[in-house]
Amino acid sequence: MRFKKNIATSDTGFIFNPASGDSFSSNTIGSEIFSYFKEDKSRKEIISLICDKYDVDKNQLEKDLEDFFSQLRDHNLLEE
C-alpha cells in the first residue's frame, strides 16, 4: 500500500496532490499511517503497529482501515 509518487505529505497530516491541485487533511492516526506508507510497511505490519500503540480491537481496526483506504482510493491518491 503506497501513495502515488507525486503525492506530497507532511507529518501533520496535510496531503497535496499536485496533479489535481487538491489538498486534504487527516487526523493523527491517519497521518501515522501515511508515515508507515513511507516506510513501506505492509498492511499487516500497519495493523500490528497500531494495535500495539492504540486501544483498539483488531477487527475494528481492519474495518476502519478498509474504509480509510477506500477514501484514499476515491480521492485518487493510491497507487493501484
Place this chain on the structure above:
Amino acid sequence: MWGNFKRFPEQESYRIEDKVWVALEVVVENSAYTFAKLLASIYKAKKLQMEKLRYERPIIKKLNTGFINKFGTQTKNEVVSNLEGVGVKELIKQYGSPLFVVSEKQIRRNYQNATRVFRTRYPKIQFAWSYKTNYLNAICKIFHQEGSWAEVVSGFEYEKAIGNGVPGNRIIFNGPDKTDEQLITAARNNSLIHIDHFDELHALIKLSEDYDLKPRVAIRVNMDTGIYPKWDRFGFNYENGQAWNAITRIIKSDNLNLVGLHCHIGTFMLETTAYAIAASKLCELAWDIREKHGITIQYLDLGGGFPSTNTLKGSYLPGTDTLPTIDQFADAITEVILRFGFSKEELPLLILETGRALIDDAGFLLGTVLANKRLSDGRSAMVLDIGVNTLFTAFWYDHKVTPAQEGGQYTEETVLYGPLCMNIDIIRENISLPLMKKGDHLVVHKVGAYNMTQWMQFITLRPNIVLLDQESHPHLIRQAETLKYLEQVEKIPQHLLKNP
C-alpha cells in the same frame, strides 16, 4: 523530601546521645519515604507504558476553499456526558437505550419564568397546560402543581386531566371532535367548552335544552394575522362575519353562557406581530359584544404557538439566534389588550395554552451508535438506535446532537440514520460530529414537546422515560413497551389459532 525533616529539639536539657538518636530516626523515616516515592514513580511509568493511547478511526478530509460564513457558528465539539449531574452512561446502563430523560427542574424553571414574564406586564394571567404537547401524567402533574389549568383536545385527554385531579372548571375543552357524551360531561363539570364549528354549536344548544345544562362556552376564532398558512380550518372566521354569527347564536340561546373568546393562530410562530393582530381582533369582538349585547367577556385565550429554541429544518441560522423570546411575545400581546380601552375592572383574564416553549428544552433523548458506514458518494453515515418512530420531531427540526463522551478534535460531516429499515428514517441529514464508534452514546437535545405523544410504535418498541426530579434523582415515569403489552389488545380469530 527535605521539607519533611523533623526539626531538632532545641532544649538545652537534651543530651548529645538523644540528638544522635533523633537524627537516626529522621534518616530512617525519610529513607522509607524516598523509597516509597521511587516505587510509585516506577509503577506509574510502567502503567503508562501498559496503557494504550485513545483510538480514533483514521479519516481524510478534502479541504475546500469558499466563502467564509460571517454568521459561522462555533466549531468546538460540545460533549454532554451528564444531565444535571447524572451520567449519560449510567442512565443508559440502568434504563436502556434509547431513553427519554425529562428534567423537572427545567420544566418548573420554564413555567415560573413564563408566568413572571406575563405577570409583570399584565395583571390577570392563567396558563393552561397543552396536554397534546406531553400528556404523561407525571409531566402534567408538575404543571398543575405550578398552578396551570389543563387544555385538552379530545375526550381521552379530558379524562386524563380529570384523573390528574384538575377541577372540571379548570379544564379547557378545545378541538373539533367532542361527542355528545363528552359535551354533557364537560358542561356538568363546568369546564370551558371552546366551540369549533356550527354543528357543535347546535349540538350543544340542543343538549343543553334536553339535559338542562348551562355550559360555559367560548368560540374559537380564526383570522388573518398576516402569516401563512392561515389556520382557517378551526373555529369561526373573523373577517367574513362567521365568528359574529356564532356569537349572536350563542347569546340568543337560553342556556349557553358566553364567557370567553379563543384563538390559536398557528404553531412555532416566528412573528410576534401576528399575536398583536390576533389580540387586537379578539379585543374588538369582546368590545362589540359588550356594546351590543351588554355581556362582559371574562377571558381572552390566545392559545399556544410560541416556538422553542429548536432550529427548524431549512433555517440558515440556529433557532437560539433567530427566534423571538417569550418576553417579546408577552410585550406584543399585553400591550394591545392594555391599550384597547378596557377599564381596570373589565380587563379580561388572559389565558395562554403554551406547550412547546415550556417543555421542549426539558427533554433529552439518549441513544447509542449502532454502526458507522460510508455512502456511495463518500459521505460518512452513522446508524443510531434512535429512529423517527421515537424522535418524531426529526421531521421538523435539525436537532442539536452531542456526543456523550470525550472524542478527538477532528470532526466529520455525517448523516445520522435511525435503526428502521425505512428510507425515511433520518435523524440529521448533515451534522458535524467527532469520530464516534459503535457503542458510543449521544444526546439529542430539546425533545420534550410532542415526541412523547406523537411517537409511533413502529418496527421497534417505545423506550423508557425517566424524570430527573429537582434533586436529580431519576424516576421511571413510563415503562418501555414489551411485545406482551402490545399484543394484549390483539385478537386472533378462531380459525387462525391452529399453527401450521
